[in-house]
Amino acid sequence: MKTVGALLWEPGTNSGWSVEEIELDGPKTGEATVKLAASGICHSDDHLDTGDIPLPWAPVLGGHEGAGVVTEIGEGVVDLEVGDHVVLSFLPSCGKCRMCVSGQSNMCDLGSGVLGGTSPDGTHRIHAQGKGVGAMSYLGTFAPYVTVPVTALVRIDKDIPLKAAALIGCGVPTGWGSAVYSADMQLGDTVVIIGTGGVGMNAVQGSRQKGAKHIIAVDPVASKREAAPQFGATHTAKDLAEAAELVAGFTNGQGADRVIVTVGVLTPEILQPAQEMTRRGGTIVLTSAAPVMQRDIQLDLFTLAMSGKRLQGTLYGSTNARNDIPLIADLYRRGEHKLDELITKEYKLEDINTAFQDMRGGKNIRGVIVYED
Ligand SMILES: NC(=O)c1ccc[n+]([C@@H]2O[C@H](COP(=O)([O-])OP(=O)(O)OC[C@H]3O[C@@H](n4cnc5c(N)ncnc54)[C@H](O)[C@@H]3O)[C@@H](O)[C@H]2O)c1
Ligand SMILES: [Zn+2]
Ligand SMILES: [Zn+2]
Structure with a gap:
């Protein structure tokens, strides 16, 4: 499908984000497409622009903190359905490797590839200007739709507002x-x-x-x-x-x-x-x-x-996404953990560079990109 996304064509040069048309592929085996409600603006994406985290490849679709609704599932996906509400976890967990089974899924083997510039199978789901685009953390939440590995998706109850839930993908659990x-x-x-x-x-x-x-x-x-x-x-x-x-x-x-x-x-x-x-x-x-x-x-x-x-x-604050994302969502529901109050300002995707300037200027606790229904 054709959609839009915020890309860095020259990471590490403080060039800012280019909002442009992208082509997004549907889900392959073990993947799902998600329509996002919102994406948080986390400082880690800014590190890609400043070069504090150098990327040896480009372009990159930024964003790694989001939540939305599953619109399509790929082959072999048995634990998610179309219509499920999910938080996108900035680190995937396979549930099988040594770190996962010992309760340290934040350090799952799959994590080693999150800044590798492709999907886990080595191919691209996103294309722009005829080039394959890598996604931050396998996700790329600076776009209204994403196609991602289900190892990075955590289902949450439908009564949790998705805008607040987006923050539980990185900054909140961390x-x-x-x-x-x-x-x-x-x-x-x-x-x-x-x-x-x-x-x-x-x-x-x-x-x-x-x-x-x-x-x-x-x-x-x-x-x-x-x-x-x-x-x-x-x-x-x-x-x-x-x-x-x-x-x-x-x-x-x-x-x-x-x-x-x-x-x-x-x-x-x-x-x-x-x-x-x-x-x-x-x-x-x-x-x-x-x-x-x-x-x-x-x-x-x-x-x-x-x-x-x-x-x-x-x-990731030593959390286990599959345990702690629903746990924090429940703390929110019970009034124990504030999420709405963390959102200082909402932005449209087109205004993403203003959102990052505001972050650098210390204006926001969290800025959030909100996508249309
Ligand atoms: N370890 C992880 O898994 C993980 C995950 C997510 C984010 N991070 C990192 O966490 C850091 C914070 O991210 P964020 O999104 O909250 O950033 P942010 O920009 O929203 O917040 C940083 C805060 O630090 C304050 N600050 C700056 N210099 C200071 C100083 N000398 N003394 C006291 N306060 C100071 C700023 O005013 C700001 O309020 C970033 O480096 C980010 O990359 C790490
Ligand atoms: Zn983050
Ligand atoms: Zn694992």
Whole structure:
């Protein structure tokens, strides 16, 4: 079918997104076509444009956070039907590999191909200007229709609004799981969340749900600090120095139990102050993506080792999509997890470059592209 999509023809050059006609193929074996209701604007797509995540191929159809309705299924698909409501998970899970069966489906073997530039079978479902187009995360949600592997689709109940559900494809579980699983949040903890955008605001919510006592949201943008309390932040700080002072006061100088880093781009100078405000035996979770070629960091390794601190990376907040996407949808239904309030502004696909400018300008918790019915 002919449709439209937002492409980068020269990733890594800050060229912005080109909204143009694309040709989308129907589903092959193990795939489905989905009509999207909405797509979130996650910082990870911007990393493709800036080159923080370099792509050796082009063009790419961006977008990896969406939800919609299944319109067609390919051969061999037995667990989905036309009309099902689905969240598109930015990481697929096969359910069979060692990582999947050991409860770490965020690190499924299939994940190794999500930035490979083709569908899992090595061919393209999208074409533009006579060329095969790769999709971000096998998905490419910056288009109103997508044809994707069903390993990336998670069915949800039909009473969950699809616009809100779109965010459960990446930013929400990543932030929430960073607190709930990766940081192993405990009742009564003091936690610092550094960077409260679309990902970090969900780490705030996860911390509240796990019963953290002091939840300090750090962000240089005033509107983020003003919004943070409605998601569960008990205190806010504009920078790390201010946060460190609050932590010292709450913990008698001991330090925070957990520090979660969810800034837009992970740069090395954050690590040492984050470590200094973490207590002995505490955990620092790194959720943000760093520039891929970043190698040199300044960190007091002696203290890290001798104070038994844990520096913990996380992919997808250590969540298991097939368990945690419906779980978060249910938390939303019960009023425990806010999704609608994360959406600061809605955009049409044609205005996607404005949406990214607004993200870079710190204007939105989450911007969302909404597609017509
Ligand atoms: N690990 C994963 O699996 C995973 C998944 C999704 C996104 N990510 C990454 O998470 C990061 C956050 O994504 P997002 O969509 O929430 O981005 P975002 O741009 O919506 O939010 C980032 C926030 O960090 C704030 N910030 C920037 N510098 C800061 C600093 N020095 N101190 C405190 N706050 C600061 C910004 O004002 C903004 O509010 C990105 O790097 C993204 O690529 C990782
Ligand atoms: Zn994302
Ligand atoms: Zn797997």
